[in-house]
Amino acid sequence: MELRHLRYFVAVGEERNLTRAAEKLFIAQPPLTRAMKQLEEEVGVELFIRKPRGLELTNGGEYFLEQARQILDKVSATVEDTRRIAQHRKTIFSIGFVPSVFYGQLPLMVRRLRRNKNLEIVLHELKTREQVEALKTGKIDIGFGRVSIDDPDVEQELLFDEPIIAAIPTGHELARKPPSMKDLSQWPMVVFPSGPGPNFADITQGLFHRRGLKVRVSQHVNDLQTALSLVASEMGFTLVPEQVRKLNREGVDFTPLEDPNITTPVIASRRRGENPNAVMRLANTILDELVQNRLTGRYP
Structure with a gap:
């Protein structure tokens, strides 16, 4: 699993729509759809319920969305602190x-x-x-x-x-x-x-x-x-x-x-x-x- 999969998933989970999520991520929809299917296969559970007007998160998807946000926030904070330490040695x-x-x-x-x-x-x-x-x-x-x-x-x-x-x-x-x-x-x-x-x-x-x-x-x-x-x-x-x-x-x-x-x-x-x-x-x-x-x- 790569960080981009988590970023993609958070975008889709927040938008509840593949087209809007793809626009938000500045990528085409087909590779985003494939990435979500790959993610579900790797996790081993359904994260979304596909509906005619969009997507709905399953209970597992809701939990995974919360955890994915925390992981991305942790990575962001670590990168920011690393840069500060490198610059100031503090x-x-x-x-x-x-x-x-x-x-x-x-x-x-x-x-x-x-x-x-x-x-x-x-x-x-x-x-x-x-x-x-x-x-x-x-x-x-x-x-x-x-x-x-x-x-x-x-x-x-x-x-x-x-x-x-x-x-x-x-x-x-x-x-x-x-x-x-x-x-x-x-x-x-x-x-x-x-x-x-x-x-x-x-x-x-x-x-x-x-x-x-x-x-x-x-x-x-x-x-x-x-x-x-x-x-x-x-x-x-x-x-x-x-x-x-x-x-x-x-x-x-x-x-x-x-x-x-x-x-x-x-x-x-x-x-x-x-x-x-x-x-x-x-x-x-x-x-x-x-x-x-x-x-x-x-x-x-």
Whole structure:
């Protein structure tokens, strides 16, 4: 089996159509059809169900598509890191993160790691589920997110629970006192991120649903910065982790909630069962210190 077979298969699996996949790959359809038949013969199972209007993946095909993507991502990451190492003669350490954890102590961790002149730190903004896949393919070495995801190849560590606060338009009446969830439910809410969960949007909307409250969503947006821009435009409020307060965004006030026990986790994700190398041991040591600073109130 060659890598081109996997690339061809991923294109066909995503397009569900041989003609469109051939156009995407810039090859003729007959050799693509032959390659798919050869692949099925080599794997020993049917990967597609042929239908008049296109193709449908079998259960085995769905699984093979997921694995093929991971293999190609791993190859791509390996090639990229190899080039970087050859150019800079440095060890690559890649960190995945959701934006809301980057306003606290994570920049301190990056800064301290960069003191090692033999290290090149690469940052990837990824949702927690994307971090899990990136860990499995080798794109990142550690991830920081807020959602617990069960995967046999990835272990997650709860670092600490962080209070959730409200971001509201400057001068809004919600700022008169710490609002309750019932108070907030009377106003339109900007929700982030959009897209399939689990994600922070599920966490925040769940806070209302579990209390029997309806949430009035005015807008779904992709990221935190856009959500805060809409808050500043008086489109509604949004809920954010406490460390986002450091942004000092014009037109936005941050206020604690009436219930200080409403929190969101900060979670570190790593590959399961992997013996930490020297770089990972250094990162873990720095991380332990920063978490203790947070837990004991020595928050920078």
